[in-house]
Amino acid sequence: MIDIKNLVISTPSQEIVHGVDLHIDKAERVGLIGASGSGKSLIVQAILGILPPSMSVQGEIFVNSRNVLQMSDTERASMRGTVMSAVFQNPMTALNPMVTVEKNIELPLKMHYSLSRDERHSRVEEALTHVGLEREIMSRYPSQISGGQAQRVAIAEALIGHPQVLIADEPTTALDSIVQQGIINLLVQRTEHQGAAVLFTSHDFSVISRVAQRCYVINNGEIVEEGDLESIINSPHHDYTVQLIEAARDIAISGNDTVDSSRGE
């Protein structure tokens, strides 16, 4: 589904991401874990084609066997929402503050499908139910909902076009731990239900362990370890991985969690 080969990302003065290889299979949930500043967001931005213009990028990023680094902006835009979608750390920046929750969520439908207004309305209602929100929230503006609700709205928008992969760049970092848990459960449930793959970035092994089946450990722009989550947690090879595991509060293997996914918001 996604195959990254020898990805190098540089500013005019220095190389930041040094030859990263990363692979995600269809419907697989993959974690990318590393400390702040290790290069996770730049890799995500390269996949989505939204790197700052000052950055240069080399290597290959194949999505469904097509190199996105060689695509035009229009071609890339046509993939957003249907092939790839993304959610970010701060949901408020992802939502358009000038329009209602309904208008935010229906955007991918308007861009990619020819549906009537009524059809879009019922798809948005259904999407809200799937992310555990009441339909009344549709007419509110992003400033009138909580951070946890906003992240649910962002997830509804990201998944409404049934993308093949959801890229989640630290989507729970800005939320408190109870809300965080609900968002993680929701992401796992919904992507599993829709058969979507996930690339989930975090600096926290306790978060990654609840989402990913396999993970990559990144340190200073370099992948230092990769493997099944259980193997990495039970027998990490790299000192940096050991440090990340020791820093985690509590580690679970994903799928073992039964916490109510809308608690505390």
Ligand SMILES: Nc1ncnc2c1ncn2[C@@H]1O[C@H](COP(=O)(O)OP(=O)(O)OP(=O)(O)O)[C@@H](O)[C@H]1O
């Ligand atoms: N637009 C930019 N111009 C110059 N340097 C940048 C830019 N964006 C990021 N960097 C640098 O690149 C490095 C990697 O940043 P990146 O945001 O990918 O890290 P990260 O692992 O996602 O960290 P965090 O968890 O804090 O988001 C950092 O040293 C950062 O300062």
